[in-house]
Amino acid sequence: MDIAYIPSPSTGVIHLGPIPLRGYAFCIIIGVFVAVWLGNRRWIARGGKPGTVADIAVWAVPFGLVGGRLYHVITDYQLYFGEGRNWVDAFKIWEGGLGIWGAIALGAVGAWIGCRLRGIPLPAWADALAPGIALAQACGRWGNWFNQELYGRATDLPWAVEITAGPNRDAGTYHPTFLYESLWCIGVAFLVIWADRRFTLGHGRAFALYVAAYCVGRGWIEYMRVDEAHHILGLRLNVWTSIVVFILAVVYFVLSAKLRPGRETVVEPDVSAKGGKGGDAEATEAEAGAEPSDTSEAKVEASVLTKGEPAKADLRKPQRTEDDTTLESDTP
Secondary structure, eight states: OOSOOBOOOSOSEEEETTEEEEHHHHHHHHHHHHHHHHHHHHHHHTTOOTTHHHHHHHHHHHHHHHHHHHHHHHHTTHHHHSTTOOGGGGGOGGGSOOOHHHHHHHHHHHHHHHHHHHTOOHHHHHHHHHHHHHHHHHHHTHHHHHHTOSOBSBOOOTTOEEEOOBTTBOSEEEOOHHHHHHHHHHHHHHHHHHHHHHHTOOTTHHHHHHHHHHHHHHHHHHHHBOSOOOEETTEEHHHHHHHHHHHHHHHHHHHHHHHSOSOOSOSOHHHHTTTOSTTHHHHHHHHTTOOOOOOHHHHHHHHHHHTTOOOOOOTTSOOOOHHHHHHHHHOO
8 A cells, every 4th residue: 555655637628618737748748948047147147148049049938849749650660650640749849748859959950040030059059048048857757747658667665656547557656757757857957057167168057967967867767758759779769869968068178168168258148339430439438427528629739730720729829920020010
């Protein structure tokens, strides 16, 4: 008899009249807001403009959702195109099924487009958003709890998750791998924030650290899962993906540190150039409490000198007139 366990919701959707409110979708949306909020704070701290992260996320998020769904459908095609399956189900994203690898890969394409339009470096934007992405994953994993999916082997541990009987699943208590990954992602977010402050990471290295750290956790968590998956040499496909992506992230981190040490000094050029164009100089002086410099007299003198005429007399000294000269010559 289980004395304690994590109960699962009886349903993952609540109907508000004709409108279905799905727990899985809410977890994804909350994760996006958390990522943008934290990314915006980090971007401003690095010298960027408020709102830039959200503007680029408008490109990255749709691309990421499409990429995540494509990865899931391609790697688990038998769920949608096998015998007795309905291929239309591949479009039912609300029923679960987003592959983080595809979401990051195609989301990066959308972010690249957004960064190009704003004229900012993609690695700097990725560094600012890295811990926020980890927290977004931590939120999104609770969508699996609403759908009662992606759990591990059977267990009687006090923190086991209760799964009710349903299509392709048996009732019982199992390892809550969604919870394990959620907690791991929170740890990754704090690791990236700490390392970024301690070592002043730049040029995409904070993002590479996030990717590498996530892959380590995903590897052992994936090994615990019991849902249907493709295997290569005895290991699940996502385990191999974790290994390959981890190696790539570490290689990028090392090479980037050697080739481009330090951190970007300018992340958004139009911000650093403020006050340096046209008439902004006088406005900057006024804001600093200084009077604008008067160069009109100097310009007049320079103009006279270039024409070969004597310079304008010093207005601070009394001028000698023709009458004064005459009087001096008549004086005995």
